[in-house]
Amino acid sequence: xxxxxxxxxxxxxxxxxxxxxxxxxxxxxxxxxxxxxxxxxxxxxxxxxxxxxxxxxxxxxxxxxxxxxxxxxxxxxxxxxxxxxxxxxxxxxxxxxxxxxxxxxxxxxxxxxxxxxxxxxxxxxxxxxxxxxxxxxxxxxxxxxxxxxxxxxxxxxxxxxxxxxxxxxxxxxxxxxxxxxxxxxxxxxxxxxxxxxxxxxxxxxxxxxxxxxxxxxxxxxxxxxxxxxxxxxxxxxxxxxx
Amino acid sequence: xxxxxxxxxxxxxxxxxxxxxxxxxxxxxxxxxxxxxxxxxxxxxxxxxxxxxxxxxxxxxxxxxxxxxxxxxxxxxxxxxxxxxxxxxxxxxxxxxxxxxxxxxxxxxxxxxxxxxxxxxxxxxxxxxx
Numbered sequence: 001x002x003x004x005x006x007x008x009x010x011x012x013x014x015x016x017x018x019x020x021x022x023x024x025x026x027x028x029x030x031x032x033x034x035x036x037x038x039x040x041x042x043x044x045x046x047x048x049x050x051x052x053x054x055x056x057x058x059x060x061x062x063x064x065x066x067x068x069x070x071x072x073x074x075x076x077x078x079x080x081x082x083x084x085x086x087x088x089x090x091x092x093x094x095x096x097x098x099x100x101x102x103x104x105x106x107x108x109x110x111x112x113x114x115x116x117x118x119x120x121x122x123x124x125x126x127x128x129x130x131x132x133x134x135x136x137x138x139x140x141x142x143x144x145x146x147x148x149x150x151x152x153x154x155x156x157x158x159x160x161x162x163x164x165x166x167x168x169x170x171x172x173x174x175x176x177x178x179x180x181x182x183x184x185x186x187x188x189x190x191x192x193x194x195x196x197x198x199x200x201x202x203x204x205x206x207x208x209x210x211x212x213x214x215x216x217x218x219x220x221x222x223x224x225x226x227x228x229x230x231x232x233x234x235x236x237x238x239x240x241x242x
Numbered sequence: 243x244x245x246x247x248x249x250x251x252x253x254x255x256x257x258x259x260x261x262x263x264x265x266x267x268x269x270x271x272x273x274x275x276x277x278x279x280x281x282x283x284x285x286x287x288x289x290x291x292x293x294x295x296x297x298x299x300x301x302x303x304x305x306x307x308x309x310x311x312x313x314x315x316x317x318x319x320x321x322x323x324x325x326x327x328x329x330x331x332x333x334x335x336x337x338x339x340x341x342x343x344x345x346x347x348x349x350x351x352x353x354x355x356x357x358x359x360x361x362x363x364x365x366x367x368x369x370x371x372x
Binding site: 118174176177178181207208209211212213215218219 | 272
């Protein structure tokens with residue numbers, strides 16, 4: 001792996017968690033695999049369901065921290081409810097302060113009515129103007145209009161108020177089915193932003209298997225997003241009267 | 243990720259106990275993900291059917307249920323708790339909130355996703371407006 005001078009000079013944090021199409025989870029997991037990043041820590045929260053993953057006798061927590069050189073990753077395998085999402089965002093910001101992280105990049109998925117599954121697009125949103133240049137430099141279309149809710153909104157709200165700027169990359173995807181195909185555009189774009197070479201052959205070969213393997217996580221994520229929607233709409237006029 | 247052969251595999255939860263919740267392990271049937279969206283004059287019902295060819299899908303329906311069955315073009319296997327489980331089919335039955343208009347229901351299959359468009363039945367008694 002070759003890391004550009006720019007990246008080597010400042011600490012960057014990538015964040016991925018289950019959301020639309022599981023795009024963030026697929027993208028960040030693939031990068032951790034491809035760049036052979038080492039797990040260096042984990043994040044706990046008392047409101048998260050107690051869950052562990054065991055592989056080859058090794059216990060893996062659901063929210064893990066990885067590192068390689070100046071690149072940090074926080075990867076969650078659990079979808080959050082909005083309250084935990086705020087705490088999660090605060091934990092990320094604390095972590096950024098402790099580790100002198102200068103930039104946060106979040107990967108997520110967004111539903112698009114005119115999506116072409118064969119060539120999904122990617123859009124970028126920045127919390128601070130200082131990151132706008134990244135969009136232009138890497139040919140990323142700006143997210144111009146739309147609604148953001150749930151975990152993504154909680155994160156962006158917290159990051160906007162902080163000193164650490166964040167770039168949120170939204171890949172067009174199917175919102176209710178795992179969409180590893182959409183994550184390929186996110187991986188390619190992220191590689192460009194980080195100035196690293198990433199070959200996506202491994203994930204391309206497994207697209208259909210990944211869609212079957214992660215049905216349960218997709219269902220849990222939808223349940224969590226629906227809960228967020230219900231809470232969001234509480235106290236509002238029913239749709240029929242709007 | 244699998245450190246033994248460095249093959250790409252995601253360590254994604256939920257835990258093992260839930261993983262075969264809707265699948266029929268004995269009959270080697272997987273339960274596909276599906277979503278139903280309601281629009282003004284129709285429903286769109288989608289099924290995620292990766293590893294499936296169009297010719298191996300069978301869609302049947304009666305008054306208000308739709309059944310989808312499909313044979314996988316290759317055996318899908320998962321290993322949990324040291325046991326390898328193989329699957330060869332997808333199968334799911336969905337109950338719709340209304341009756342199906344059998345004459346104008348259409349289906350298409352693209353990129354492993356089956357999309358069924360079901361117009362709502364509008365026949366009924368006329369209400370006179372005074």
